[in-house]
Amino acid sequence: MANPQGTPIWYELLTSDQNAAQGFYEKLLGWTIARPEMGPPGVDYRVAAAEDGPVGGIMKMPEGAPMPPSWLIYFGVDDVDRATEKATSLGAAVHMPPMDIPDVGRFSFLADPQGCLFYLMRGLSSEDSRAFQDGETAIAGHAVWNELSTPDQAGALAFYGDLLGLRQDGAFPMGDLGDYKFWYVGETRIGAVMPQMPGGKSGWQVYFSVDDIDAAHGRLELAGGMALYGPSEIPGGSFTLVCADPQGARFGLVGPRKA
Template sequence: MTNRQGIPIWYELISADADAAERFYGHVLGWQFERMPATPELDYRVANAGSTAVSGVMQQPAGEDMPRRWLVYFGVDDVDSSAQTAEQVGASIHVPPTDIPDVGRFAFLSDPFGALFYLMRGASEEDSQAFKCGQRAPQGHAVWNELTSPDPDAAIAFYGTLLGLRKEGGMPMGELGEYSFIHAGPNCIGAVMGEVPNGQAGWLVYFAVDDIDAAVERFGQAGGTAIQGPDEIPGNCFAFVGEDDQGSRFGLVGPRTR
């Protein structure tokens, strides 16, 4: 894929019950799922927003201790070189650079503070459309990537060295520190902040919805648990954080239209 280095190019939920996840997110976000050919080792479904592939759901393999949460794939030009750099600046490599035929090359890591993420170079020369800059993206696309870290400044420095991400602007949160915006080139892809009450360390993904109140209503109908919001944010939009019916946390962003 030709996306700028540091742009999120894919999102993945590792689930204890992929069938239940398919029902939940299909109801809340309107995703339609395409099941990849199953093998004894892997049950993987691709979620589509309209005609665009935006994320994947992986059934947790039996007997394997994998984190059941949403994960971000960051695009890089060279997975092997980037993984080496990451290790040199304090990351842990859980899966070394590995090829997936006809998909791309990836590595699975955690940053120096334990936040999990992927590096990937996609096999396709077309840009990924999974992440859309701007809150008014089509429903179902990721629009914001928020990192909660015990040391935000050091985390920003780490991802700056690895991915070229940089801090540009922010919002003060009083005793909780600063909500620092991070950019990949000209694109603001999200923010980094310190630990907060009811927060969860690591990367949190926010998906766009057409109407925040209708989406939160669907979220409740599907069995989700509200954590925070909807709260008004700049841009005449509202943000909501919750957990799906299996406890995986994510966010929703959208306007209030009714």
């Protein structure tokens, strides 16, 4: 894929119940979810698509996996092997070494020095991934924000800056909780890094675009999900809603309030 290094190029839900998760996200985000003709051999891998193309995948967690159901991010890199080697030199742990997915690309699965999980990937397609889109022009159903909660904000900024070239610029003060610091790939703001909240969890959280935050809130509850925080207004006039799906995977929604 031709996206600049550090761009989120794919999203993946690891879940305890694929069928239930598929039904939930189809109702909530209007995705079309199907098994691709060319998927990982021997794996029930389902691809979720918004109206203009694929956004991410849904797969069942391996038995005995030491993590809860989660949304994970694939960051695009120019060379997976070289980037994985660099990540380990910066203190990352390798959970899956670089390997190929036939006709798709090459990837590895890592934990940063604070234990937060993520993927590195180089896709075979010559076209840009559009799984992540700028929030101001995003089509509903696409990921528009990537938020890292970490016990070591300075360490995370240094790690992802060195590894992926993520540039930190600007911040939103949260009082005694610290600063919410924005991350860029080139001139595109892709998300932010924040200190882990007292009693909260560390890790990456993905936010998906919706056309109307209140209508999405209603669909969330009807489909069996849970609103954990919000809707909350953010700079620019949109609203965010932090959620959990019926299997417990956390994610966020972003959209205007039309009522």
